[in-house]
C-alpha cells in the first residue's frame with residue numbers, strides 16, 4: 001500500500017508527478033491561499049509525509065493530529081514555523097531547501113539595498129504621478145552605495161553571497177555571526193564586528209540570521225538608536241527579528257535614511273500597517289527566492305527527498321538542529 005502525502009498548496013503538476021509512484025497524494029487546491037488550519041489538522045490524521053510552506057505551523061497541536069507522520073518537507077530554507085524539538089521527540093524527520101536559493105535571495109537583498117539607497121521606487125512613483133517637471137540638482141538625491149560600509153548580521157550562505165556582491169561596489173564589509181569566518185576575512189578582507197560596533201559603524205545593515213528565540217526582536221529601539229542617523233536597514237530574513245513598532249517610531253523621528261523589508265512580523269502585512277505610510281520604506285511581499293529557476297530548484301529538492309523516503313532510501317538533506 002502507498003504511503004499518504006499531504007501537500008498544503010497547489011504545486012505545479014509536473015513537479016508533483018514523480019511522487020505519484022510512491023504516495024497517495026492529497027493536495028490543497030489553492031495556489032494563492034493557505035490551507036485552512038481545521039482542514040490541515042483533519043487531513044494530516046493518516047499522513048506519513050507532509051509537504052508544507054513557511055505559513056503552515058507544524059507544532060505540537062498539529063503533531064497530536066498526525067500519529068503516523070514520519071517526514072515533513074519544508075519549501076524554504078528557514079524553518080521557524082516548524083517545532084523541530086517536538087518533531088525530534090516523536091522521531092519525525094524534516095527536510096528544507098538550503099543552498100539552492102542562496103544567490104537569488106542575495107540578489108534581492110542587493111536590489112533592496114540599491115532601491116532604498118537610490119530611492120528607486122519613489123522615483124518611479126514620482127514619474128508615473130506626473131511630478132517630473134525638469135532635471136534639477138537636488139531632485140530625488142540618494143545615498144551612495146559604492147565605497148560605503150555594510151554590516152551583515154548572519155554571515156551564513158546568503159550573508160556571504162551578499163558580502164561577495166559588495167566587492168564590485170568597493171564596499172567595506174563588517175559582519176556578525178555565530179562563528180568567525182577567518183577564511184573570508186583572509187580572502188576578501190571582511191571584518192568581524194560585535195553587534196554594537198557593526199550597528200554604529202555601518203551605512204547599510206543587512207539582517208540574514210535565522211529566526212528563533214535568540215533572534216526574536218534582535219533589532220529593537222536600543223539597537224536602532226545605535227545606528228547612524230542616515231543608515232539603511234535591510235531585512236530579508238524573517239520579520240520577527242526587527243521590533244516593527246520601534247522601527248516605525250525610529251523612522252518617524254527622522255532617523256535612518258530608509259528601510260528595505262521583504263519580510264514582516266505578520267504576513268501578509270496589513271494594508272493599515274504604519275510602516276506602509278512612510279515613503280522611505282521599501283516593502284516587498286516575501287519574494288527573496290522568487291525566481292522561476294530557484295522556485296523549481298526548491299520544489300525539486302523537496303521532491304528528491306520525498307521520493308527517497310517513499311522508496312525507503314535515506315533522506316539526506318535533513319534539518320538536524
Ligand SMILES: NC(=O)c1ccc[n+]([C@@H]2O[C@H](COP(=O)([O-])OP(=O)(O)OC[C@H]3O[C@@H](n4cnc5c(N)ncnc54)[C@H](O)[C@@H]3O)[C@@H](O)[C@H]2O)c1
Nearest residue numbers: 078105154155156157158176177178209210236237288289
Ligand atoms: N526573504 C526570503 O525569501 C528568504 C529566502 C531565503 C532565506 N531567508 C531567510 O534567511 C535565513 C538565512 O538563510 P541561510 O541559508 O543564509 O542560512 P544559514 O544557516 O546559512 O545562515 C544563517 C547564519 O546566521 C548566523 N546566526 C544565527 N544566529 C545568529 C545571531 N543571533 N547573530 C548573528 N548571527 C547569527 C549563523 O551562524 C549562520 O551563519 C533563513 O533562515 C530564512 O529565514 C529568507
Ligand SMILES: O=C(O)[C@H](O)CO
Nearest residue numbers: 075076077078101289
Ligand atoms: O526561508 C526561505 O527559504 C524563504 O523565506 C522562502 O524562500
